[in-house]
Amino acid sequence: MNLGLFNRMNLKESGENKGMYGEWTSLNLVAQDGESEGQSVLEKFDLPISKEITIGLVKQLAGNLSITQAPEPSILTTDREVQWSMEVLCFGLSLPLVEHDAIKDCANVYCEWLTALLPEPKICVPRPITEDPNSYARKMISHLHYLFVPRKGEGPDTIHRQAVLCHRVLRTLQDITHKSKILDRETWETLLLFLLTINDILLSPPTVKDDVADQLCERVLSVLFEIWLIACADCFPSPPLWKTLRECCMNWRHRVALVEQWNRVNLALTSKVLVFMYGANFPELKIGEEDLIPKKMSNDCIAQSWYRFLNTIGNPVSLTKPEVISQTQKFLQFAISTDGVVDPCQHPCLQLLPVIFLKAIKGIAGQVDAFLGIAQPIWWDTMVMGTSTEKTRGEAPPPIMTHSPTPPTQRRLAKSFSVAQSSSSKGIPRSSLIGLTTSRTSVVTTSAPNSGPPSAGSVSSMNSFGVEAKATLAPGRPKCNTILHLFGEWFFEAAFIGCDIQGQHSRQASGSFKRPNSMVIESGKSSLSYSQPSSLSDTELPPGLTIDKYESGKAEALGTLCRIFCSKKTGEEILPVYLARFYLAVTQGLKSNSSSRECGECMVAILMNSSNIFSLDLDGVRSLIPAYISALEIVLPDKDLKLGSNVNKVELRRAAIHVLLSILVLPLHFQNCPIKELYNTGSSEKIVNFAMLKSKLMNLLMNALHVEYDPQNTHMLLGGLLLCVQDSALYESAEQITQSVTEVPSNLLSSASDTASTISMASSDRSLTPDRRSTSEIHDAPLDSIHVLFGRAIYLVCHRLISSWKTDLNISLAALELLSGLARIHIKESDAMECKRAVKWLCDYIVHQCSRPPPAHSKDLHSTIVAAFHCCSVWLCEHPYLLKDKDCLTTVLEVSELGVSGSKSVGKPGEPIKMKEEKELKPASMRVRDAAENLLTCILEQVAYFPNHCGPESISSLLNEISLLRQCSSSNATYKDLSSAVEKFRYFVTEGSVMLALLEEPLGNDQDPQPTVTLLIRGPFGRHAWTMQLRHLPRHKSGVKSYSANACRPGAMQDAPVRSPVKQKYFPDNVDRVQHCQVDESIPTLETLLENNASLKDESNLISQLLNRQSSVESNLHKMQNHASEECIPPPVCHEFQTARLFLSHFGLLTFDEEENEHSILQRPSKPGSNEPQNMRHCSHILRSKNAAD
Known part of the structure; x- marks a missing residue:
């Protein structure tokens, strides 16, 4: 289809001779074939006479119709009779609406007679009309337009009855156009011209409420267009029409x-x-x-x-x-x-x-x-x-x-429709x-x-x-x-x-x-x-x-x-x-009222429909960035933006966020490239470049995130914030590297920009505490620098996470993921307080989530707690210097304790401290406990250690048996294979999944003669090497050692008194001076009793013999003992240890009440390696039994 031809046909009209139908003349809406077609002869007579004739005639004609009774053949048999009757009917249609019955009969008669155009005309249609239906139909259609002429001064009821008759006529015309097969071109044009006429009569005047035009407006227009479409299919209208x-x-x-x-x-x-x-x-x-x-x-x-x-x-x-x-x-x-x-x-x-x-x-x-x-x-x-x-x-x-497509083939195109290629269309392909x-x-x-x-x-x-x-x-x-x-x-x-x-x-x-x-x-x-x-x-x-x-x-x-x-x-x-x-x-x-700064409908429509405009390769589209930023500053930061009821506020903000995200990276990409104006305004304002927009975009992003409440929109903003921080960090890092090449080495530290940053990839650099900048340096940093942006991002996300996002699973997970991403960004001269504050907020978030009432606990809640634990471990692994801060370490360990046990030992101020054995183990869920234990594992195994020198792909130690033996000071042999090296190790299995390899020889770099054992732990989470020493004092107190043979006796605080010998007395001294009386003789003596009773005498002799024997034994022992006191001296220092036994016993894997055969597993076999497998199996059995008993 040649659209260019259509465009040429429809030139914007600036004169009468231009446009699609410039060479054609429009038709007059008055009847075309003379006054006899559109005006009745009865109009020549007085109204009373013509009205009387019309009412009587149409009443009889309407009686033959099939409306109220069985139809009868028409009494009109000749063309002359039909013509005269149509003159009367034409006049009847123009009567005042007070003669409603006569007008109704006229309309019914014509509607019935028009059925002559149908395949089966009704019996009431006169024979002349059935013989020449098109000719008579054109006359009747021309007369019917009088029915649609508005009458002045009529009441609503009368107007409504007129509208009903008009509807009846329109339905008849619709039925004829759909079913008739004999309509010729002239009849079609008459019908279309009739519809145009009645529409123009009704619709051209200014609208008046509840008049006939107001009631018929929609109906007459729909019939006009519907019949016009049918005419296009049967007989395409002429250009004048x-x-x-x-x-x-x-x-x-x-x-x-x-x-x-x-x-x-x-x-x-x-x-x-x-x-x-x-x-x-x-x-x-x-x-x-x-x-x-x-x-x-x-x-x-x-x-x-x-x-x-x-x-x-x-x-x-x-x-x-x-x-x-x-x-x-x-x-x-x-x-x-x-x-x-x-x-x-x-x-x-x-x-x-x-x-x-x-x-x-x-x-x-x-x-x-x-x-x-x-x-x-x-x-x-x-x-x-x-x-x-x-x-x-x-x-x-x-x-x-x-x-x-192309116009119908049967219609020729006017010669003025030829297309000449203009200068503006040269070179444009036809496609x-x-x-x-x-x-x-x-x-x-x-x-x-x-x-x-x-x-x-x-x-x-x-x-x-x-x-x-x-x-x-x-x-x-x-x-x-x-x-x-x-x-x-x-x-x-x-x-x-x-x-x-x-x-x-x-x-x-x-x-x-x-x-x-x-x-x-x-x-x-x-x-x-x-x-x-x-x-x-x-x-x-x-x-x-x-x-x-x-x-x-x-x-x-x-x-x-x-x-x-x-x-x-x-x-x-x-x-x-x-x-x-x-x-x-x-x-x-996109311009708004500078005083009210309202978001108008135009701004809404543009933002809603152009969210991806900056993602396309439109030439010069970046010249619109200032205008879009001005619009976004109206839409995004305002939480209570006033919009029309037809505008979805969430969708509008989402579209605005899409636009914002598409231009976030442009300032750093184009930097000082100017943004050209669309046209010269003659203003003396400074030319705007892309770098000037960065601070605006950052503030806009922060403000939008501060007031956003929709989860999907928040996700997009969080992603954009992380992108900005990462992009700024990389840019300033590269910028500092570029600047450092041209500067003198001695001035590197003094001339470094506050906004410059670098990412340290070495693990040793990450473990160092970063230098803290002075307060003046922080305030002097640009608002869009990486240091300020990093701090603002942490503060905003953590604040909203604790205040308003904690109840939303998706937003919480997205925020925690962003914080994990921020933790992996390493900025030179960064403020450690920001990192410490982030960890503190994460811990507070975990405490708050765990302390929620039981009905609030769900899988989603526990998922957020697990994610928070993981985020905290990322911060500690990426910033190990945080654990050197006592407050930070205490906070992290308390949260870990809360996750593992479900409560803290140190509660609120004033509450007593709960010891570990007094607490009941009730974690929020097993997932939460595993996450807390994983955090502890990261602190003990990965902080300041991961990623190791072999890279972040592995968290296992590179040390094995061979490498450890090579470092032993007592080992001079070279071990080439693992089979010879394992002979120096003792192997044990615990928990069914962890194998311990114990080396009791100290390493060569250890000069402290303390009991030392080196462990290689192989478990599901990798291989780890540890060296342990038995110390009874802290390192800072164990530096001074005394190995004197005689310890100095402490001096007596006072002299001991002299003890004189004392003879023991069994009775008082005056007992012998008391005179005896008869009563004293009332108790017989032992000798008297023994003399009178032989059995008692034998027993008494036996006791005497036993006493004598015991007395002689005690005398002999007293003579054999040396009564000289000996001086107490300390035992000699032990230099030989079974460090494996110490390690196993101290960690609860062995106890002193074990059977002696169980201790035999620690005895080294006579033949190296001969009993190691048996020892391993034996130890595994012992440890499992021990754990089961516990």
Whole structure:
């Protein structure tokens, strides 16, 4: 299809002889064949006489119809009788509405007689009409227009009854056009002219609420367009008819229903055009169940009809000019006949022009979406019946139209339609003018929820505000130039509504709005003024017609232009004139009121539809960066941004974030490259370069992250923040390296920039505590330096993680991942306090999450705790100097204890300290306990050790048995293989998965004669080497050693007293001086008893013998003992140890109450290596048994 030809046919009209139908004359809407066709002879007589004749005649004629009773053959048998009766019926249709019954009978008679055009006419139709149906049908159709003429001064009920009769006639005409097979061209043209006439009668005057035109407006327009489409299939209308349709529609543009029905027809035609132009694989354009397009309509006819209907209402931007819309005969009559009205544009019905303009732009924008392949299924009423602003935003955007193919072959093209290549189109390939493709993919998009009533000033733009920014485009979509050739003129003109740019600037920015590919740009009309006509800024205009009321339509146009340019394919070229206009339109659309800094509809539409504009290879697109940054500074930092009810705030912020992320890296990439202005404003301001934008972008990113609450948006911002910090670190590191090459070595430290940074890759450098900068140096650092950016990033993320993100799993995980990424960035001269503060915040976060009530504990919560433990271990491994700080170490160990046991030993101030054996082991979950234990493992095994010299690919030690024996001072032999080296080691297995290799010989570099054992631990997590010593004192106290043989006795504090011998007494001294009495003899003596009892005497003798024997034994022992006291001396120092036994016993693997045969495993076998396997198995059994017992 030659779109250039169509573009040439539809030149922007600047005179009467230009345009698609420039060589044709429009038809007069009055009857064509004389007064007898359109006027009854009864009008020559007095009204009472004519009325009486008419009422009597039509009553009898209506009685023969099949409406209320069985039909009867007509009494009219001759042509003369039928002609006379039609004169009466014509007059009856023009009677006042008070004669409703007579008018109704006239309408019924004609509707029944018109069935003569059907394959089976009714019996009541007169024979002359059935013999020549087309001729009589043309006369009846001409008479019926009297029924639609509005009567003045009628009440609502009467007007409603007139509308019912009009509906009856319209249904009859629809039925005839669908079923009739005998309509000739003349009848078709009469019918179409009749429909144009009644539409013009009803719709041309200014709108009056609830009159007959208001009730029939939508109906008569739908019937006109539907029958017109049928005529296109059966008998394509002539150019005069098309021109008449166009001129009439231009007079009806103040009616909302016109644009709605225009969209309805365009959508129906577009659905057919897409099928034969792009094939069945093209995304289907669903328009509802009703099919307006006849199935017999050929592809050429569909294309020609589509393009002609597209241009039926002229330039939609004219709807923003009330003085143009009101320049009709009916509006002028209103202005003349109404007192106090100076200009026709002051009619109240023109208050709907902003809504009409928006609907028209929406319809065209829908066509663009169809070209791009993102047309979505919608409800039919969404775009057609004007309910798009009342439905929720859950419905998809409107369907769309495309180019039309070659005009029908049976119609010749006027010679003025020949195309001459203009200077502006030279060198443009034909493919760029056509851009037709045959492949297409299906599209799945989502729209943001929206609800809001329609208004004249702010009506939602469903296409621009509701389409997901990441909608998939059809791979075979046409080129941008092709779409702009067809629709660019309207969209650009709509985009510049209300813009006030000086004429010379606009002439430098672009030329004419005319399509450059198929039109010759006249030398005297190449300038373009973007200023709104003065009439629109006139203070006499009603408030509803000021230029700001058209912002919704303007926003729709800007959004559509953004979608067009953002659909550019790789390597595709777009004409510079289009790029210049687009950049200028976007720059103007992104401007806001400097005082209120509100986010208008234009700004919203641009941001929502151009989120990937800087990711494309558009020539000169970076000149828009300052304008976009100004818009982002309005949208992103404001948490309570005021927007229309039709705008999804989350989607708007997401689109703005996409734009922000696409330009974050540009300042460091282009650095001091200037950003050129679109046009010379004559301002003396300093030229902006990319480096100047870095601080703005950083502040914008931080402020946006501070107020963001949507998880997906937060994820994107966190990713952008990490990218900025990493990019800045690499850039400043490279910058410092470049500077250090040219500087004197002695001045390296003194001349280093505060903003310079470097990444140390050696593990030894990482373990050192970084130099802390002075406070003055920190304050002197630029706001966008890596040091400031690093600190701000840590503070912001940690603060929000603890305050507002702790309950959201996804955001928490993303924030912890960012903190892990920040930990891996090493900056020279970084502030250790920032790193310490980050670890402290992580620990506080873990404590808070673990202390939440039991109902809040879930898998998601525990996942965040595990991630926090992992992040903390990353910080400690990357910054090992943090553990040298006592507070930091205490905090980390307390959190590890909390994760392992579920509580802390040291609680809140005032609470008693819980010892380990007193605590109950209740971790939050096994995953949390494993994560805490992993943190402890990292502290003990990896901090200041990982990555080792073999690189981060391995965390295992490189030492083995051979390398350890080579370092022993007592070993002079060389061990070449592992089999000979293992003879010096003792091997044990514990936990079923860990093998211990113990070497009891000290290493050669150890001069301290302490009990030493070297371990090689092989387990699931690698191989580790440890050297352990038995020390009873700290290293700083064990330096002074004393090996004296005689220890000095301490001096006595006082002399011991002299002890005199004392004889023991069993009775008091005066007991012998007491006189005996008889009572003393009452107890017999032992000797008396023994004499009288022989058995007791024998026992007494036995006791005496035993006592004598024991006395002699004790005397002998006393003689044998040396009573001299000996001096106590310390035992000699031991220099031989079984360090393996010490290690195993101290770690609980052996105890002193073990069986002696179990201790035998520590005895070295007589033959080296002969019992090692048995020892290993034996020890494994012992240790497992021991663990089971514990």
